Amino acid sequence: MPKNTIVCRCEDITLEEIREWLQMGYTNIEEIKRLTRAGMGPCQGRTCRTHILRELSRVSEMSPAELTIPTFRPPVKPVSLKTLAGDGND
Amino acid sequence: MFDTEMLIIGGGPAGLKAALSAAEQGADVLLVDRNPYLGGQLVKQTHMFFGSQKQYASERGVTIAEILTREVLNSDKICVLTDTTALGYFEDKSVALEIKGTFKTVYPKRVIVATGAQENTLIFPNSDLPGIYGAGAVQTLMNVHGVMPGARVAMVGAGNIGVIVSYQLLQAGVEVVAIIEAAPRIxxxxxxxAKVRRLGVPIYIAHTVVEAHGRESLEGITIACLDEKWQPVKGTEIELEIDVLCISVGLSPLTELLFQAGCKMEYVPQLGGHVPYRSENLETTVAGIYVAGDVCAVEEASAAMVAGQIAGLAAAGSLGYKQNNYEAKLKDAKNELAGLRRGPAGEKVRSGLWALTIAAGEAV
Structure with missing residues (x-):
């Protein structure tokens, strides 16, 4: 696919970039995430995760069920520091 | 910081029914939803439901949302917090909430996760152009906010959401130029x-979007026929001039909180992706955490409502609230859910469920 196929919209990562990393031998979504920032934007990978897993599954010939997925850390959505600091009673 | 007997996360069809069923047995319920209103996706569903009288057959989704919301607000056992997001589940069994911009920690004795699902996307060249939406997002724009998404629309996906939203676009006076379906059948x-076909909308089966065109926003797409290996066939390209493309290619469960809680999960494509193991009572492998609705199996709202009843009853029962014909109601709801999944439409869900069911009391 040409260069303008965006996989991760938050961080502007293209399918071509993902495939380049996969060809270099990175076959773990956690590695791809740290190398490219795919999945580290505001949506936290909700859009790109399945697409990257599909690519990984194709290259590694493993089913998506066998592939590890990134850890889902809280907070599940972006929260302002003001909000986090506001709970004086806790 | 505060305590609650039962926290229900998500006020869609599953969460609303769970809250009503648990409250009816005597449990105190805190129901939270990130939207400013209750009802979840029901609020934009202007089509009538099938099924039996019990499952609100012949009512429109939006009417069901109104009925359930009224019942919930009238219950003195249910406290409702809208504009409230569950941000995380922590090791000390607390849940962090953002309540209208303020942060609070809640310690619930039981949790029902009814967070629903999100729309899947497709990637192809220029798939990030403005004008390319999820079909559900377009339905929200039209039916909740009264905004026309554009003038000429194509729909990707001839599943129920795809054909229903296409029909509602036509009702709103938008031209639907094509429905494109990758599978060889609708x-x-x-x-x-049949409704959209009668109105003259072509449905291209075994077709896919090859690429989108446009400078500032969507101006058109190229579609092509797919061979048996799902590859586009050269020479079969068709150009469509459109300003909106709706993507309706399935939903993925919103399971972050379940992962954080340590629930045992499994990738089951028939159920929409990663979903939790659960007992017949819809308790996960973590004791005290229950699930209902699309978060544990992408299905229809009717099934979500019945699953909500089961989870609400079972969670209340586990706290000792069994005052209102408990056993019979739980049994009825389980039979009803099995009934909804009978027949060819439920085949996919049934085939996905057998591997995920754990024995009651197996949760730790």
Whole structure:
């Protein structure tokens, strides 16, 4: 696919970039995430995760069920520091 | 910081029914939803439901949302917090909430996760152009906010959401130029697909979007026929001039909180992706955490409502609240859910469920 196929919209990562990393031998979504920032934007990978897993599954010939997925850390959505600091009673 | 007997996360069809069923047995419920209103996706569903009287057959989704919301607000056992997001589940069994911009920690004795699902996307060249939406997002724009998404629309996906939203676009006066379906058959119910066909909308089966065009926003797409290996066939390209493309290619469960809680999960494509193991009572492998609705199996709202009843009853029962014909109601709801999944439409869900069911009391 040409260069303008965006996989991760938050961080502007293209399918071509993902495939380049996969060809270099990175076959773990956690590695791809740290190398490219795919999945580290505001949506936290909700859009790109399945697409990257599909690519990984194709290259590694493993089913998506066998592939590890990134850890889902809280907070599940972006929260302002003001909000986090506001709970004086806790 | 505060305590609650039962926290229900998500006020869609599953969460609303769970809250009502638990409250009816005597449990105190805190129901939270990130939207400013209750009802979840029901609020934009202007089509009538099938099924039996019990499952609100012949009512429109939006009416069901109104009925359930009224019942919930009238219950003195249910406290409702809208504009409230569950941000995380922590090791000390607390849940962090953002309540209208303020942060609070809640310690619930039981949790029902009814967070629903999100729309899947497709990637192809220029798939990030403005004008390319999820079909559900377009339905929200039209039916909740009264905004026309554009003038000429194409729909990707001939499942129920794809054909229903296409029909609602036509009702709103938007031109629907094509429905494009990658599979060699239409996935949606015949009655819904027949309605759009009668209005002259072509349905291209075994076709896909090859690429989108446009400078500032969407101006058109190229579609092509797919061979048996799902590859586009050269020479079969068709150009469509459109300003909106709706993507309706399935939903993925919103399971972050379940992962954080340490629930045992499994990738089951028939159920929409990663979903939790659960008992017949819809308790996960973590004791005290229950699930209902699309978060544990992408299905229809009717099934979500019945699953909500089961989870609400079972969670209340586990706290000792069994005052209102408990056993019979739980049994009825389980039979009802099995009934909804009977027949060819439930085949996919049934085939996905057998591997995920754990024995009651197996949760730790």
């Amino acid at each position: 996935g949606g119910y015949h009655v819904h697909a």
